[in-house]
């Protein structure tokens with residue numbers, strides 16, 4: 001069986017971006033299976049492919065890998081010359097710390113600013129303003145911590161990415177986070193805006209965003225705009 005990567009909707013499934021980027025950085029060709037989230041039949045479909053009922057889930061070599069960071073680490077073990085982590089050990093350790101922190105924290109930002117690659121604030125009357133969204137508990141503090149991480153990484157490694165010139169898995173972890181500030185039109189410090197733009201324009205993110213646009217046409221933009 002060729003490897004199969006089960007993914008959620010491109011416009012809204014932030015962790016799917018991370019798992020998909022991992023497979024591309026790891027050089028693993030996969031057959032993709034998309035499962036729309038938040039539909040009545042989504043839970044059984046998710047549970048059928050992933051023990052946690054969450055995606056991404058990679059089916060490979062008779063195993064199921066149901067977490068984006070675990071997928072990345074498996075890919076790197078399979079081929080340590082791949083682009084998942086930097087070649088330099090110090091940069092690799094740093095990138096792993098960054099990816100692990102993004103993986104384990106920032107739930108307030110995730111929940112306070114739900115990802116939607118298509119929507120742009122303001123789109124219709126009645127939506128809370130981006131100022132109100134930033135005032136949701138933990139969103140400002142989480143954002144400030146991420147800005148500090150971007151600043152430190154670029155000061156150490158010269159940018160444009162977290163570990164220097166090469167996009168690695170730590171950038172994949174940040175890409176969906178960065179997209180939220182674009183969706184809601186939130187202005188951060190100029191160097192943060194520069195990092196966000198770099199992430200949005202990375203080759204992998206451009207490819208994924210094009211996919212989200214196609215999906216929005218397929219599903220109906222009114223439905224996508226109403227989500228979440």
Ligand SMILES: N[C@@H](CCC(=O)N[C@@H](CS)C(=O)NCC(=O)O)C(=O)O
Pocket residue numbers: 008012013014015016019037038042043046053054055056066067068069
């Ligand atoms: N830690 C997991 C998180 C996966 C996750 O939460 N995925 C979301 C989609 S972005 C999901 O499948 N949610 C189930 C649902 O919406 O029903 C990972 O890194 O893969």
